[in-house]
Amino acid sequence: MIGKLLTFEEAKRAVEANFKAVFLGEEEAVLLEAYNRVLSEDVVSPLDIPSFNTSTVAGYALKAEDSAMANEDEPVPLKVTGVVAIGELSKAALTKEEAIEVATGAVLPEGADVVVAAEDVEREDNTLQVYIAAVAGENVRKQGSDIKKGVVVLKKGQVLGSSEIGVLAALGLTQVKVEKIPMVAVLSIGCEVSELGKPLSPGESFDLNAYSLSTAVMECGGKPVYLGVVPDDKAAVAKIFRTAVNSTDMVVVCSGDSVVFSVADSLGKLVVNGIAVKPGKQTAVAVIEGKPVFMLSHNPSAALLMYHLFARSFVQRLGGRPQSALKSVSAVAGSRMFSAKGSRTFVMVKLMFDEKCRLIAEPLESVGVVSDLAGADGFVEIAENEQFIDVDQEVAVLLFRGLAGKA
């Protein structure tokens, strides 16, 4: 039996009040495997970038003060004592009134503070005539000017995308410490569903929810652990709940059955037992051995919806990942959408453009549940105190399609 229904907001608060975000620990990942993982510590640069003073032009390294009196009419003569190619270090340091030839990108010899470009000098044998008064630092890319050794370059909690992976490579880091991936048990309870690959009994359907929810877990950075379909008897349910909380960090169950809810309550604490939402009224949440257990509907759209509204942020938090709400787009209601009195109502919609190029949110007929899932782009929320949303009214459509492959 479902207890007194909580409102949507009360249910949210009840869930928040009963869980703490737990640090699951960190692990090493090699660089490309760290893509889309979350840094578990600040990354401090182990080196200066560039690691030496280098020349940005082909020319001559010298001491700026030696060229102070030079101008186009009165060049200053210096003695060329060597040459530095790319990848080399100068054998000798530069001393007063000397110059050393350098290639573009070459390391400056010790003692030099400027590079004069080849077009501003004339050379004959080992004598260089410098025609400009150079300013210290000119044509020099200074050691550490890009990134200094010891500074924090990336921060704990950052998700590693292409820029961040590039930065880690620039630091020479071949592996990096990342947050562990939360393991999320996914299972269905009930004799009307069958695991894929097994023959269907009359009236049974395949366990689609476990697959849509497993994928949704992956989308939030979790690893789904599918525990299969469990018959709806108390002993079997209690056993799988114990297994689930002992072997994973969080549990997502497809069952709107009050017997299942009471088993969860006997093993831990039922903190939500029915929510004034439509669809998804028979949603319950328990804490068992400190682990959150979300019991969602068998209705495929309701299960996915309730996952995104209630469970999703816990997968993200357990993974140290920034929490993100579902994206929404603004559209115009194509038909009147009715709410269920007193409940926060979510209407599945399909998006399309009309002849005026307006984005239209058309409510689905909801004749069938699988076809809804195949056809829906997202859903429109109607508040508890609204009766309906009228045709042509502007609506926000929360998108749960197309979370995959966004880049």
Place this chain on the structure above:
Amino acid sequence: MIGKLLTFEEAKRAVEANFKAVFLGEEEAVLLEAYNRVLSEDVVSPLDIPSFNTSTVAGYALKAEDSAMANEDEPVPLKVTGVVAIGELSKAALTKEEAIEVATGAVLPEGADVVVAAEDVEREDNTLQVYIAAVAGENVRKQGSDIKKGVVVLKKGQVLGSSEIGVLAALGLTQVKVEKIPMVAVLSIGCEVSELGKPLSPGESFDLNAYSLSTAVMECGGKPVYLGVVPDDKAAVAKIFRTAVNSTDMVVVCSGDSVVFSVADSLGKLVVNGIAVKPGKQTAVAVIEGKPVFMLSHNPSAALLMYHLFARSFVQRLGGRPQSALKSVSAVAGSRMFSAKGSRTFVMVKLMFDEKCRLIAEPLESVGVVSDLAGADGFVEIAENEQFIDVDQEVAVLLFRGLAGKA
């Protein structure tokens, strides 16, 4: 030497004119592994959902016509001939003036066309009194009413997210045909860069571009194949180009060197040789043995930018994936941003909120290249004929940070 610069749009057209999207072939993927893959064929339902007519209530299955004369005062008597539990098929068909007891979710016996709920009947032994005139189809979920066998449920080209994976599971499909993942060779040419894990020579830096670009390839659904750092001599470059086009579907090279461009031209056809953009002027594109070869800058931001503007859509197309532009957000310029005369200019920016809660796009100083990559959220585009964008002007910021982990 770089040839006559093409404008941004000319370069786009030149690339388009010289490549055809190639079908790379398809492969089987097991269901959860198919997440974020692209369907290579329409999926036709192999079954009806539901697969039988089932009852949506607990009650009695009968022929509607037998109850036609019933009302609250004058019930119609029928003979109860059996019972059907969930998961069972009725042993006998239902004939005229009979009723068979059914559980919620049970399969309707052959011959029955309606279910009358338990509260609308009275039963004594095997005699049932029906108090309502039932309408055929009432309380029945018809076979195929959700999804009909033989209909196209998902279409070739759809990216498989949580809804689609759920739908495939509902159809009982444990594996599915998906487009092959395009293999993209990634390499750097030049003696100033070093592969990670090798010691840096003086003046060298680690090959960050290969890593940021490899990750960007993954973000677009490709598989990067890192071919390492190749010295900039003609024979070595020609050899690696041949290896790359023979072993992968597309090539991304970090090198702005005209020698490299001319080697590419000698092996195939150089279709872009310098673009009037800043940064990224020294970008070239060739076709070698029918494969696109993108030669991008060594400058990390320019390389990533040019990848997204030129190469990205080819990775998506080769993978049969819908092409998507980079996402953009609207912001306000925090400082004046200058363009390079006659070039399409891209200014790296950092996003932040000001005290009025406006989203501000602040141009980076661009003192250093790696730190830019660590600090930039995206870039602002300035058209060729604009001189600058002024403070407080509204701008669109193209985002290349945060493509990972969006869900």
